[in-house]
Amino acid sequence: MAPRKRKAEGGEEAPAEKPVTTSMRITRSTTHRANSELKQSATELRKNKAKKAKPAPKQKKKEAKSEENDSEKEKSEEEVAGDESEKRTVVIEHCKQCNSFKTRANLVKEGLEKDVAGIKVVLNPEKPRRGCFEIREIGGETFISLLDMKRPFKPMKDLDMDKVISEIVEKLN
Structure with missing residues (x-):
């Protein structure tokens, strides 16, 4: 048996309510849109406060x-x-293509800072060249310059870093 309709106060029947759709398809794109709208409103609030x-x-x-x-x-x-x-400044420019450049540059930096008093060592102050490993003093001489190396970077990997550091320290002192 169907349920009875309730009567309104005046004895009239209440109009039938529209059925509510409870299922809505939620996709990744709709959640991204909702999140981006929230982020935008939050940034607008911050800007207005500023x-x-x-x-x-x-x-x-x-x-x-x-x-x-x-x-x-x-x-x-x-x-x-x-x-x-x-103070003297030494620049070590190393390529970001391979992690071996970075490890050798850090070894040289630590060695120079430890052995030479009052020296400033800077790694990649500008965008580095590809396949490059170069150690130079600003306004002075270039200690090591290995340019346009191709994989597997044999000239750089053949270097004895302790020997290189000691030679640079001798030249700086």
Whole structure:
């Protein structure tokens, strides 16, 4: 037997409700869309908070502090400039194609920093060349230059790294 329809307050029958569809197909793309919408709304909220203007008195204080910091920075830069004239910088450029370049570069860096006082060793300050392993001093001589090596990088792998480090230390001292 079918259930009876409820009567509204006025004695009238209530209109029949539309059937609710409970099954909805959820795919990966719909979840990605929903997640990206949430992320976008969160980033918009952060941007709006960042855009709010801060009170003027605090900005004045920051300007005064920044002037003090600028004068302190100038003093520290002068001191550091005096120290940097004594420091020497060695650049090790190594290819990112194979991990063996990186391990050898790290060995040389650690060896030089340990054996030579007041030296700064930099790994790949710029985008490295392909198949390159080069050790050079900035504004000075090039210690090792192996360029355009092809796999299996035999010239680099044949190097005795302890001997290379000791030769570079001798040249730097």
